[in-house]
Amino acid sequence: MEQAYLIKNSYCANGAADLDLIQAYLQTNGWALSAHVGCADLVIIYTCAASQRSETSAMRLIQDCVRQKRKNARVIVTGCLPSINKERLQREFHGVTVSANDLQAFDGILGSTHSISEIPCISLSEHKEKSIKNLRYNLRIGWGCRALCSYCAIKFVFGTPRSRAIEEILKEYDVAYARGYRWFLLVSNDESTYGIDMNQSLSLLIDTLHQRHSDTYFALSHVFPLNLSSFIMSLEKFIRSGIIWSMNIPIQSGSDRILRMMHRSTIINEYKSCLRKLFKWNPRLEVRSDIIVGFPTETEDDFQKTVDLVIWMNRYRTHFNIGSYSSRPRTEASMMQGQIDEATKYKRQSYLQGLY
Numbered sequence: 275m276e277q278a279y280l281i282k283n284s285y286c287a288n289g290a291a292d293l294d295l296i297q298a299y300l301q302t303n304g305w306a307l308s309a310h311v312g313c314a315d316l317v318i319i320y321t322c323a324a325s326q327r328s329e330t331s332a333m334r335l336i337q338d339c340v341r342q343k344r345k346n347a348r349v350i351v352t353g354c355l356p357s358i359n360k361e362r363l364q365r366e367f368h369g370v371t372v373s374a375n376d377l378q379a380f381d382g383i384l385g386s387t388h389s390i391s392e393i394p395c396i397s398l399s400e401h402k403e404k405s406i407k408n409l410r411y412n413l414r415i416g417w418g419c420r421a422l423c424s425y426c427a428i429k430f431v432f433g434t435p436r437s438r439a440i441e442e443i444l445k446e447y448d449v450a451y452a453r454g455y456r457w458f459l460l461v462s463n464d465e466s467t468y469g470i471d472m473n474q475s476l477s478l479l480i481d482t483l484h485q486r487h488s489d490t491y492f493a494l495s496h497v498f499p500l501n502l503s504s505f506i507m508s509l510e511k512f513i514r515s516g517i518i519w520s521m522n523i524p525i526q527s528g529s530d531r532i533l534r535m536m537h538r539s540t541i542i543n544e545y546k547s548c549l550r551k552l553f554k555w556n557p558r559l560e561v562r563s564d565i566i567v568g569f570p571t572e573t574e575d576d577f578q579k580t581v582d583l584v585i586w587m588n589r590y591r592t593h594f595n596i597g598s599y600s601s602r603p604r605t606e607a608s609m610m611q612g613q614i615d616e617a618t619k620y621k622r623q624s625y626l627q628g629l630y
Contacts, residue, residue: 281317286324435470499540513559523545564597
């Protein structure tokens with residue numbers, strides 16, 4: 275039996291869901307999973323390139339795997355890097371690449387009997403039910419985002435919103451439930467857009483899932499805060515009841531001026547109003563948010579507004595992922611005047627991280 279080695283430098287929900295799918299796909303097609311790159315006939319590297327730092331980490335990982343692999347082993351680089359910085363990847367890696375938006379390409383590359391689109395359940399966990407009942411399952415519901423954020427390169431990977439059909443999601447959900455999973459992380463680039471391409475909605479999806487199995491609970495991995503007030507109103511009953519127990523709603527900055535430069539439609543006062551409403555409905559709701567410091571032209575006054583927002587949000591059950599701005603190829607922000615030096619970005623990031 276041929277062996278495959280999987281490794282990643284991606285830690286986002288989309289990457290986790292994709293890697294689970296690739297693993298299940300390989301196992302379904304008769305591959306054994308290897309714990310060591312040097313023992314594998316096939317090496318698959320799932321990459322993140324959302325920031326310069328993650329891109330550099332991905333390239334280093336690729337180089338390490340190429341150096342350590344068996345002589346005749348095949349290496350495939352997948353994930354976001356093939357779409358975000360194809361030019362660099364082609365210069366530094368002379369092998370097969372597959373974009374995260376085209377995982378079906380594995381079928382032709384590997385000559386697989388079972389297509390990746392046929393995999394009924396992305397997690398082939400061998401854990402017994404007792405050991406996984408409190409673990410979350412990454413349930414893919416769609417791809418793509420309607421936002422055109424000036425700093426983001428992920429839009430070059432996944433494009434505009436595409437939703438999975440509810441019937442298809444249900445099949446995977448049922449299998450995961452039968453294997454003991456009760457906590458589900460709904461995964462897409464923006465859950466608020468689920469169903470807009472097929473006249474459905476996230477509330478309909480969650481209602482359908484929960485009616486199927488009433489002892490399941492859901493977290494939202496990424497909600498773009500466009501029309502946030504009406505979106506959360508559509509989910510009120512699930513939030514009040516705790517069926518939705520966690521939401522990631524990235525705000526990115528506490529400055530309305532910076533948000534406009536980012537092409538993010540949110541206004542801070544509206545965001546605060548929505549958070550008050552969410553925690554009134556359910557004080558135990560977990561809310562996560564992303565912050566970017568050092569965006570081009572960010573002044574001390576802009577940064578202080580972000581500090582004030584983080585302090586304000588600390589009164590609630592919130593968690594932050596705080597990063598510094600990173601220039602990405604082909605993005606509008608990468609060409610803006612007023613780039614902030616690395617020392618200032620590091621200082622601001624460290625200060626915010628010390629607040630919570």
